[in-house]
Amino acid sequence: MNIVACVKQVPDTEALIKVKPDGSGIEEGGIKWVMNPYDEFGVEEALKLKEKLGGEVTVVSVGPARTMETIRTALAMGAEKGIHIDDPALYNADAYTTANALAAAIKEIPYDIIFCGQRAIDGDMGQVGSILAELLDIPQCTIVTKLDVGDGKATAVKPIEGAQLVLETSLPCVITAQKGLNEPRYASLPGIMKAKKKPVDVKNAAALGISVEPKAKIEKMTPPPARPPGKIIEGEDPAAKAAEVIRLLREEAKVI
Amino acid sequence: MSKGVWIVAEQRDGALRKVSFELASAARKLADELGDEVGAVLLGAGVEGLAPELGKYGVDKVYVADDAVFAQYTTDAYAAAVAKVVKENDPAILLLAASVLGKDLSSRLVGKLATGMASDCVELKIEGGKLIAKRPMYAGKTFGEVSVSGSPQMAQLRPNVFPANENAKAGEVVKFDAGVSAADIKAKVAEVQQDTSGKVDLTEAEIIVSGGRGMKGPENYNIIEELADVLGATVGASRAAVDAGWRPQSDQVGQTGKVVSPNLYIACGISGAIQHLAGMSSSKYIVAVNKDPDAPIFAKADYGIVDDLFKIVPELTTAAKKIM
Numbered sequence: 263m264n265i266v267a268c269v270k271q272v273p274d275t276e277a278l279i280k281v282k283p284d285g286s287g288i289e290e291g292g293i294k295w296v297m298n299p300y301d302e303f304g305v306e307e308a309l310k311l312k313e314k315l316g317g318e319v320t321v322v323s324v325g326p327a328r329t330m331e332t333i334r335t336a337l338a339m340g341a342e343k344g345i346h347i348d349d350p351a352l353y354n355a356d357a358y359t360t361a362n363a364l365a366a367a368i369k370e371i372p373y374d375i376i377f378c379g380q381r382a383i384d385g386d387m388g389q390v391g392s393i394l395a396e397l398l399d400i401p402q403c404t405i406v407t408k409l410d411v412g413d414g415k416a417t418a419v420k421p422i423e424g425a426q427l428v429l430e431t432s433l434p435c436v437i438t439a440q441k442g443l444n445e446p447r448y449a450s451l452p453g454i455m456k457a458k459k460k461p462v463d464v465k466n467a468a469a470l471g472i473s474v475e476p477k478a479k480i481e482k483m484t485p486p487p488a489r490p491p492g493k494i495i496e497g498e499d500p501a502a503k504a505a506e507v508i509r510l511l512r513e514e515a516k517v518i
Numbered sequence: 519m520s521k522g523v524w525i526v527a528e529q530r531d532g533a534l535r536k537v538s539f540e541l542a543s544a545a546r547k548l549a550d551e552l553g554d555e556v557g558a559v560l561l562g563a564g565v566e567g568l569a570p571e572l573g574k575y576g577v578d579k580v581y582v583a584d585d586a587v588f589a590q591y592t593t594d595a596y597a598a599a600v601a602k603v604v605k606e607n608d609p610a611i612l613l614l615a616a617s618v619l620g621k622d623l624s625s626r627l628v629g630k631l632a633t634g635m636a637s638d639c640v641e642l643k644i645e646g647g648k649l650i651a652k653r654p655m656y657a658g659k660t661f662g663e664v665s666v667s668g669s670p671q672m673a674q675l676r677p678n679v680f681p682a683n684e685n686a687k688a689g690e691v692v693k694f695d696a697g698v699s700a701a702d703i704k705a706k707v708a709e710v711q712q713d714t715s716g717k718v719d720l721t722e723a724e725i726i727v728s729g730g731r732g733m734k735g736p737e738n739y740n741i742i743e744e745l746a747d748v749l750g751a752t753v754g755a756s757r758a759a760v761d762a763g764w765r766p767q768s769d770q771v772g773q774t775g776k777v778v779s780p781n782l783y784i785a786c787g788i789s790g791a792i793q794h795l796a797g798m799s800s801s802k803y804i805v806a807v808n809k810d811p812d813a814p815i816f817a818k819a820d821y822g823i824v825d826d827l828f829k830i831v832p833e834l835t836t837a838a839k840k841i842m
Contacts, residue, residue, distance in 0.1 A: 273656070275657075275774070275792070276792065279656040279659035279660050281660050288656070299774055300774075356634050357625075357634070357635070358628055358629070358632065358633065358634055358668070383656070383657060383773060383774070384656055385655055386637065386638065386653075386654065386655055386656070387635075387637045388621055388625065388638075389624075389625040389635060389637060391625070392593075392622065392625030392626045392628070392629060393625060393628050393629035394629075395629070396597075396629025396630055401705035402593055402626065402705060403705055404593075404621070404622045404625070405618060405621070405622070407767070417708070420618075421768060422617075422618040422619060423617060423618060423719035423721055424712070424713045424718075424719050425710055425711060425712050426710075426713070427707050427709070427710055428707070428708045428709035429705050429706065429707060430705070430706050430707075430708040431706070432704055435704075435705065441770075441774050441775070442767040476667060477633050477634030477666065478633075478635065478636065478664055478665070478666045478667065479634075479664065479665050479666075479667065480662045480663065480664055481662075481663045481664065481665050482663050483655070483660050483661065483663075484660065484661050484662075484663070485660060486654070486660065486661055486799070487661070489799075489804075489817075489818055492804075492816065492817075492818075492819045492820045492821060492822055494822045494823070494824060495821060495822065495823050500825060500826075500829040500833045501833045501836070503823050503825065503830065503833075504823070504830055504833030504836070504837045505833070505837040507823060507834065507837075508834060508837040508838050508840075509837075510821055511782065511803070511805070511821070512841055515782070515803045515820065517725070517781040517782040517803050518725070518782065518841075518842070
């Protein structure tokens, strides 16, 4: 089976994010970069599938030179090879342009199933997997918490508000991974050593023959709106303090 | 030239979901500013009768494809139908819900229409005739203002953030032929497993009572559930509580869980790790109960009680019972 896992390098969840003074982006100094947590679920599922059905896993990523660390992490977890799409015109690209770059690279290799994280925790757009599926003209199952692949089809569980859908699709398809799908493995030391020798193709936009004309643009970034300072309910008696909060919620906030 | 502000209405089992009215109201506001009409796409089986409800919230025309093939949401059928009617009518702006199915549909449409979209927006405005959509990024640690150069300019609206205002318009039904058949559906819904808890989903709840590490164990959530019952609230949890196995994954609020924006969020024994705040800081009112006065949650809280939650939460239940 030919399995593809798309990954993105993002700031660690604990990273302090500071907007540049001109609002053009974030300050990248001091940030610890990691594999997007949702992509880790995708890589893990790709590896589990390979272990069950045989085949190989190709990791694909778009990003600057540092992205190679994240590709090597996936290779150390057990993927066979990587494709690194590195082009300054694609750094911080919008979802369509990113998906278009991934699609161009993936079209050049055989694929039966493609994993993406359901969203990346930096831009929080959650679009790339679906756009990729559309550009490859294959079905999608998004935000998936359980997957079973066999007999040329995939069965996926997708929680929605108040219910769960069980989806069935032919292959090839795109699966976007949600937390709960699996527990990603850590790279082993021998895995890390082996990863250094695994092949990674580096390509730019021209080599892929794609347009880098953006479809959406971040005009400016701002810090989150400040909330007005709250009230701390003082006192010794728990019952009195609780009653005061309930009173405020009813009379001042009017939310109960 | 592209004209009109459109929405894709979301219905489930023949009833419009609340977010559809929020979409209609937000679209009406933009359309009034642009001097345009509001169009809504409505797909389903036996749904034509819902059009007047959309009219009530400001929709001029409802483009309806009423067919058994749309009885259940599928990406393939819905995306093909919406793409077709959008291409035929060329609206300038297209708004969808940032609900689970809205995210799936809208993202596929971005691919089909080769355009851009601002996901999970909390504010919309028009500048120089163009849509500017404000949205949290980095889990709400920053906000970005996004413009779309493709057409239509697409945005997903976070449920529960935009008000639903009645503003009666014609809601005229325009039927269209979606040209979709069952054979076009590659990813099929084999089964729908209804959640039988009878609780409103976290992402749609108006009140949430959440418990974190301070709950000390799964056996103590009964006090959270009792308060939630009295308030008609849904129970949530922090990542710490979910990772410890105290609560199911589906209860998690935060950067790697659900993003919620209820009218009231009561955080009990939650310190307010940045990844939790990311999931709930757009709540309209926040109450924090924590014995650590330095817990970061207090910086976000409208009302805070610094005390032992095991003393306070049952008293909140008692006090609430008296007035509810």
